[in-house]
Amino acid sequence: MSVETRRKMSPWSSDVLVDVVMRVPTLYMMDSILNKSFLSDISIFHYSATMSWMQFFRWLFLMSTLFMVAFGLFLLSNKQLMDIYSYLLSMIVMLVSYFCNLNFMKAIYTEEINKFYPENRDLWILIKEDPMNVTKILFIHLTTSFLFTKIWKFRNFNSRRTRVDGEYAMQIWIFFSFIFPLVLRAVYQDLDWFMWSPVIALTMPFVILTGDTFKSFSMHYQELSVNIQTAWMTIQTLGLQSFLENQWIRLHVPKVLRMFWCSRFVFHFIYYFYAISTEYIAANIDTTYYDYQLWRMIVKILMIRSCDTTVSLLGLTSIVSCVAHYFGILMAFCVGSESEEDRNMGTVSAVLFFILALQTGLTGLEPEKRLVRLSKNFCLLFTAISHFIHSMVHPLLMSISAQRNTNLTKHIRILAMCAFLITFPICLLVYLWSEYSASTWLLAVSAFSIEVIMKVTVSLTVYVLFMLDAYRVTFWEKLDDYVYYVQSTGNTIEFLFGIFLFCNGAWIMIFESGGFIRAVMMCIHAYFNIWVQAKEGWKVFMNRRTAVKKINSLPEATEETLRELNDVCAICYQDLNTARVTPCHHYFHGVCLRKWLYVQDNCPLCHKLIYKPEKEENEDKNQNNLQVPAANDNH
Known part of the structure; x- marks a missing residue:
């Protein structure tokens, strides 16, 4: 497998x-x-309960527009987001360069300096007296110009994918534009020109950025x-x-939500750790970071x-x-499950x-x-996860018992999981009932926990019956009846728990x-x-009864x-110790034969009808009775 293929298959490629x-x-x-915290320090973005209706609708329209813009940005392609x-970044670099030039101009022309230097202060004098400040300003100029040039080059390369003649000369002119105040002060001592030099320095980058913006706007519109149209x-x-x-796959929604939640969690951890530690130190509390x-x-x-x-709740859901x-x-x-559904x-x-979070209004509750x-x-x-694990274990447990699997390791692994599914709910119930008083929530958790214990017990009982049948020499004709009784008992108890949970939920909805x-x-x-469960259970019961x-x-x-x-x-190819005789004189x-009649009423060997409903039998008898007198009349 090539490196490129592995990179594409990796869930977290670059x-x-x-x-x-x-x-x-x-x-x-x-x-x-x-x-309601977006730029809340600015009055136009600040929400207040004392707003007038006009101010509220204006604020709502502005927030809705900004939200749609943010959502639209989220839906953009990778290339559009890069642009x-x-x-x-280009605008930020331009602003940094502008303020850097202003600081440079203020460093040369101040009232304190002019007291000692009545004439305009020369750049070379400033370098001799304060070399660190000049070096810092020069470093910032060089860094911002270099960054803007690289960003401009990347943006143009990303949009054209081809090299344009004169591109290298343009990069040099952009670099020279950023350091224009330094060059002007070094070779020209005119105060008027120097005062306008920070604005002049941004002229070429601003023109380039504006032209690229209009070009990219038309391209992105198309x-x-x-x-x-494709969508x-x-x-x-x-x-x-x-x-x-x-x-959903293109936008990597789960990964974006996890990255958002993790970054938010890390920020809150650093912020509150520092804030609480500072309070401990201010209060002279003798503690350590591991308190x-x-x-x-x-x-x-x-x-x-x-x-x-809401967004943080979605992020937590993704986690x-x-x-x-x-x-x-x-x-x-x-x-040892290999089924995709189990994953x-x-x-x-x-x-x-x-659903639980929305149902309980989690985001709107008070902190405690x-x-x-x-x-x-x-x-x-x-x-609920315990129920999911049981749905994973149950078919495997039935499979290894019905197939008479002799792999001891597989039996031990599945039985150990069954023991976990019984032990975990019991421990959870003991802890909850010892720490909390009786409530509708605790009753719901108890019902779910007892239900999973009951399901595992039913599965283990059927497993034991199948394993006993595996070691029997003769055919166990009553096995199907025992399995049916055990499973129907479990389904009945599960149905009763469903009714109890419905009543519990109705009480919560009405009174809580x-x-x-x-x-x-x-x-x-x-x-x-x-x-549906009652309907299916009744259907199985009627089929079995029939x-x-x-x-x-x-x-x-x-x-x-x-x-x-x-x-x-x-x-089943087992010896016929007992058998039923069909009308076509076949033995099963x-x-x-009862399992076969669940599916169809024809003989497995000759496909003749084995059983007729009572209505058809009565019709046949009546027809035969009518044919007998007619025959006597002919004689």
């Missing part, structure tokens, strides 16, 4: 990293606008029109979902600030998704965590309540904290976890007949 870093500032801008950042064609051809998925109370306070503040805005994804990969590796824990955890609510949401998330999102989630829970009725309508073979037949069941195990 191109991806640059693209992610360039999109993070737009998230900071959107976050500050949503948090915009290059213009911003590119934007093409992108809009519309993509939506018409592939659909809106495919278009959004492609944009428990200091770290406890910092962690508490960081957890509160980690989800205080949760990343951690849950790798945790799911670890769990899949521990149990979707990150997506499921992110959706659940974000937000910390408590965040901890409760994480507890609910942990129990309602909301549209909670109402929607309750409707979804009522449909999928109660109605199959049992079909089997009971068939005669059972005698021991003498089976001894004379000395054959095996054509479905009753349990095997």
Whole structure:
């Protein structure tokens, strides 16, 4: 594999990293606008509860426009973002050069200097008396001119990709323009010209930057029109979902959110660590940087600030998704699962965590309540992850038991995971009930935890039954009945827990904290976890009841007949110790034929109809009864 191929396949290649870093500032801008803190020191951007209606609508229009601009910047391509950042950097370099020239001019012409030097102060005298200051100013001039030249060269190279004649001469003139005040003062002593030299120094860079801006504006306008047409064609051809998925991948949304949240977290950590340490020192508290109370306070503040805005909540959701994804990969590796569906824990955890946050209004809570609510949401998330791990372990447990797998290591790994799924919820419940008083939230966590314990117990019971059947010499005809009874008991208990959680959620919505999102989630829970589950359970029960009725309508073979037949069941290829006889005189195990009748009513060998419904049988009997008198009349 080539280096280029590895670079493209890497999730954090240099191109991806640059693209992610360039999109993070737009998230900071959107976050500050949503948090009403964008340029709040300026009156026009400052929000106040005492605003008049006109001022409020003016502020709302301005903030909405800025938010749409920031969102539009976030959606731009990598090349367009590079161009915009290059213009911003060029303007910053020009401003730095301008203020540097002003400082240089003030260093030569001040009232204090003119007291000792009535005439204009010469540059060479200043160099002799204060060489460090002049060297610093000269270094800043050289650095800013060099940076502007390189940024201008990069921007033009990025837009044209070809070299233009006279480009090197243009770079020299730009460099000379920045150091114009120094050159003018060294060779020409006119005060009037020197006072205007900072403005003259920016003339050529400003003209170049303005010309490039107009050229790039027309070019990006054409590119934007093409992108809009392409997006519309993509939506018409592939659909809106495919278009959004492609944009999600192109913009690296999860990586951008994680970079935003991590940078914000690091900034808050440095800021609060310094602030709290300074307070400790000012209060003459004898502590060290490793003091428990200091770290406890910092962690508490960081957890509160980690989800205080909508954008930061999205960033925290992305972090949760990343951690849950790798945790799911670890769990899949521990149990030996190779299914791709078992690696979707990150997506499921992110959706659940974000829904819980919206449902509880996490960002709008007070700091102390937000910390408590965040901890409760994480507890609910942990129990949900336990259910996801069980859905990963259950098919593997059934597979190794039904296939009579003799690999002891695989059995131990899966059984150890089952032990973890039982131990973890029990420990969590013991801790929560010892630390917290009874509440609707604690009842919900307890219901989820007991439910996962029950599911694991049912899976282990079925596993034991299958393993006992594996060591039996004769065919165990009652095995299917035992498995059905165990699984139906577990499904019934799970259904009852679903009803309990619905009632618990209804109590929370009516008496504690309602909301549209909670109402929607309750409707979804009522449909999928109660109605659909009850419908499927009733369907299975009726199918089994019908199959049992079909089997009971068939005669059972005698021991003498089976001894004379000395054959095996054509479905499971096991000895026929007991059998049911079909109307077409074929012999099968009753349990095997019952499973077959779940699917169809025809014989597995000759495909003749085995069982007719009662209506068809009554119709056949009536038709036969009518045919007999007609035959007698003919005689």
